[in-house]
Amino acid sequence: MRLPVLNKSAGACSKSPRPAHPGMTRRSFLRRGAVATGGLAALAASLSPLRDLDGTDSFSVQKFLQKHYKEMSPEEMEGALDRIRSEVERRYEVRPEIRDIKAMDGVEFVYALNLSRCIGCRKCVHACVAENNQSRDPEIQYIRVLEMPRGSIDIEDGNHHYDRPTVPAEGHYYMPIQCHQCANPPCVKVCPVEATWQEPDGITVIDYDWCIGCRYCEAACPYWARRFNFSKPSLPKDELNPEMSYLSNRPRQRGVMEKCHFCLHRTRQGRMPACLEICPTGARKFGNVLDPESEVSQILKSKRVFVLKAEVGTLPRFFYYFDERDPFSQMTPIPAGTEGGS
């Protein structure tokens, strides 16, 4: 039906010296060329900032094809670790000790924090940054210490930015807050790509190579425990902690989430978290809640512990308590009144 039309124009072409396409004159050809060239030049100009893309964080086929943590075979994990090793070495001139340290059987980690002892010195905050290779500028901190006025347990009364020559201040107590490693973690639920999950020992971890940076988990967390790398993390070479693991403190990239992981590269090998080790008052207690003899098990049994924001139903593994022993555990039971009503 349409073919004759085409043939006609082809025929016209063979007979006449005019340009082949009836719509195409030299002038319109030049004009179209100019428009197309101008358009491409404008496109190139608008993309020109990409020339400054960071070479150390650029696209590579190996990174692009790397599988999700849970899908990697041991060999593939070794390949990924090798890549990370050479990347760290190139950037920090230090050969890191990086491994993929797995959770131990029969272990569920729990933290207990003695609010009677904490003096708000913030040593834990900085020990954490040094241990976990966070960005120094802007500094990313996993622990936030609130200075609370006595008589209140409402965190909205807390002062985040207290700056005193000495601590503790009269009439105040201190409440450090970090990831609560919830048993019902809202951050894990919302992640669209399963880049964050709960490990068998209760630690919620992130695969930094899988996170797409949508920050939904950051919006979901009721404890403000998650941090995003808005810019490229900056970490001086001499401050790098070379002892690292895949799911914890290896250097992060721009555009991914990170958070407290109970120093799993230490705690899964029988050591204590950095924040606990540095604490000068012994306010921090950490251990395996499945072991009835552990200190945390004893604390959970004998102290009046509480969790933050119990009403949001996240079931934290981070408990707070004050120092008094639970008086009821010492008492002889007396008969209770009968249930009221008629």
Place this chain on the structure above:
Amino acid sequence: MREYARFLWRCWRLSFHGDWKYLTWMFLLTVISLIGLNAYAKQLVYGLSTTGMTDHVSWGLYIANFTFLVGVAAAAVMLVIPVYVYKKHELHDLVILGELLAVAAIIMCLLFVMVDLGRPERFHHLLLRFNFPISMLTWDVVVLNGYLLLNLHICGYLVYCAYRNRRPTKKFYIPFVFVAIVWAISIHTVTAFLYSGLGGRPFWNSAVIAPRFIASAFAAGPAIIILTLQVIRAMTTYPVADKAIQLLRGIVTVALSINMFLLGSEVFTEFYTGAAHSVSARYLFFGLHGHNALVPWIWTAVALNMAALIVLCTPAARRLWVLNLACVAMIVGIWIEKGMGLIVPAFVPSPLGEIVEYTPTWNEILVGLGIWAFGILLYTIFVRITIPVLQGRLTIDVRYPTGKQQHTNKDAGRPATA
């Protein structure tokens, strides 16, 4: 198949042709889109620190616009329902214009999500480990892309049939139309659940968010369609009946009143109980400890919406210029209320009670403007192609617009001079 490729090629060619107004408009939109692309290139290099977002306010302008545009996309059904459910067939062709608006809006939504990602090059991870049905964000990915495909199919099929001078076969599009009606509600409900499902954000954790989203979408969306239809009427030879616009006016009036009612219920519950949960609302409406960046915005929104509602309820709104004024007021009002007024205050104060305010940076604003310009550019092209096809001036048999014919047919982009 070859015929279809030829159709697409002719559409592509056609989008570069038009009168000077059309070309200037397209040039302007292209320039703004490219400025936005430039700003996004900077963001790719330096990270999201080029935006005003922080660990405290971790979603901002991008997600606000995303939320608003999902509503615009959902509102396309407000043209579909009268036609296919209540059989007002004189509006039939307008449905295509409404659904094309939905297509453009969804593309803008997807772009706003993409620019919000810290690692956009890992987008394929969604395909490899899709946390469905646990994460509401995966639901959103499913319903938004599904809605895009549905509308592309319906519009594409109807327009291509018109191009081939065929009668569309009902079973190839009517079932999809009805699915799309339900689907439109779902895209906005799921987007609302994205927020209301977070127990740690009391400001969002409210059952009224989803109904409020739907109501405000069915007000702002048709308001945009009212304005768009008049632009199309003025700039092309396409006859848009006043009846269509007056029908939309009714829809807008009802939807806006429902929206104001739901907003009122929300405000009452927040403030009358005076519980700790109302801090974000207090920040939004009155400011908190001297921080009041959003206060002027939300009161502007409330004033604009109230004014629009009052005007719409009077007979004066039958006059087009009054209606247009009300529509503009309402679109701006709802954009503020649902964008910045809903996204930002949920982050202030932070879950630990810290107050950090949010102001978008210029780079962020330019990226946003670029996406809007690109979306409007797409919609302009859609309309540019669809109208001559629907009018039978661009069909398989009509060579258009090449050679000498170009001069006579070029008037498609110009108001009829009669």
